[in-house]
Amino acid sequence: MSIDLSKMPKLGFGLMRLPETNGSIDIEHVCKMVDAYMNAGMNYFDTAYVYHGGKSEVAAREALVKRYPRDSFMLATKLPAWEIRKESDIDRIFNEQLERAGVDYFDLYLLHSIEDGNNYEVYEKYDCFSWGMKMKEEGKIKHLGFSYHGSPELLTQVLDKHPETEFVQIQLNYLDRSNPVVRSQKLYDILAERNIPIIVMEPVRGGMLADLGAEINGKFKAKRADKSVASWALRFVGTLPGVMTILSGMSNEEQMADNISTFTDFEPLDDSEMQLIDEITADILKVPQIGCTACKYCTPGCPMKISIPDVFRTVNTLRRYPDDWRAKNFYNGVASRGGRAGDCIGCGQCEGVCPQHLPIIELLKEASGILD
Ligand code: SF4
Ligand code: SF4
Structure with a gap:
């Protein structure tokens, strides 16, 4: 049975950037966000085995599954290729996910991050599509798809x-349409x-498109004073035909309220607004930016405890505003809690897992030159 598109909300709650207190997910805070989202008539939640170091699925259980009837929400999670060493690992991981989330089925299930090379080879080697179909027959998965970070050809x-x-989950936002690595437009065309x-992920590009500096923010505000800068990014993807659901990895109630307001009585972009997005x-592309989406796949395995996305965020700010002392203060705070950019030993762990295929080691050398 194919997905009933009429039942999918346009806004999905991504559980990868949940609010934390003292390094742990703040469940009380997440409960409030879940309530606001459900009360707005929306009910699609996206987690993964690896989000928040394995704690996101547990947060879904505590803030959602234990508090709402099972048929009132849809929960999606993902199989991580990089945790599979032998065939029996697949069932072991899946059973662990059911237990962590406190459910006996997932509404949507994804093979996580298919890309050229390793991950896709693992999914084929262990015949994970056939395994997924078997789980469907057994009623443990309702719908099977994958998230994708590879080439259009693959x-x-x-x-x-x-x-x-x-269904397929891809990274799509107005900035990555022409990105030579991500090639969002081409991926979108193939699927459409x-x-x-x-399903769209990174519509606000890890938060980057929520605040583009006073000058660009001002252009958006001059056109529509009533709309947040982030809402433009969401409306862009929401306007595209074929987009079923747009995931937003919300971290606080303000973001939740803003996104709910964007998707309540949704207004597609008109021609003049689309033209403003193009301008x-x-x-933005005049100042090259590091294409880090702050997904944090790279950080748990870094032996030097470098907060790589925070380093790149600082570099991006300084590329646009070279004298921004706040960015330097931000970096010094981050580096005091972990490693500095210059501590990188070039082990390559991070580059192996980065879905944006960033040359992280080289970029950290550049960062160290500016910041250390
Ligand atoms: S290459 Fe550098 S930044 Fe990447 S995981 Fe190794 S030490 Fe950390
Ligand atoms: S460097 Fe890559 S893996 Fe790390 S947070 Fe950024 S996009 Fe994600």
Whole structure:
């Protein structure tokens, strides 16, 4: 049975950037966000085995599963290729996910981060699509799909080989349309042409498109004083045909309230607004930015405890505003809690897991030159 698109809310709650207190997920705070989201009539939650070091699925149990009837929400999670060493690991991980989340089925289940090379090879080696179909037959998964970070060529190949794919999750936002690594537009075109429902991740590019500096923010505000800067990024993807649901990794109630307001009586972008997005994209691209989405896949395994996305955030700010003392203070705070950019020993762990394929070691050398 294919996904009933009428039941999918346009805004999905991504559980990868939940609020934390003293290094642990703040469940009380998450409960308030879940309540606000559910009260707005929306009910799609996206977690993964690896989010928050394995604690995001548990947070879903505490803040959602224990507090709402099972048929009132949809919960999605993902199988991590990089944790699979042998066939039996797949069932072990899946059973652990059911237990962590406190459910006996997942509404949507994804093979996490298919990309050229390692991950896709693992999913094929262990025949994970057939395994997913078996879980569907057993009622433990309602719908099977994958999240995708690879090339357009591989996407076509995977879809040809696996017509059982019911949906695909891709990174899509107005800035990455022309990004030569992400190639969002091409990925979108392939899926739209095949009528495969699209779930969008990183619509605000890890928060970057929520605050673009006074000048660009001002252009958005001059056009629509009533709309937040982040809302433009969400409205852009929400306007595209074929987009089923847009995930936002919300971290506080303010973001939640702003996003709910964007998707309540949703207003697609009109032609003049789309033109403004094109102009602003060109403005942003004048200053090259490190394409880090702050997904934090790279940080748990860093032996030097470098907060890589925070370092890149600082560099991006300084590339645009070289004298910004607040950015330097921010970096010094981050570095005092972990490693400095210059502490990198070049082990390559981070580059192996970065879905944006960033040359992290080289970028940290640049960062160290500016910051250390
Ligand atoms: S290459 Fe550097 S930043 Fe990356 S994991 Fe190793 S030490 Fe950490
Ligand atoms: S460097 Fe890559 S893996 Fe690390 S947070 Fe940024 S995008 Fe994610």
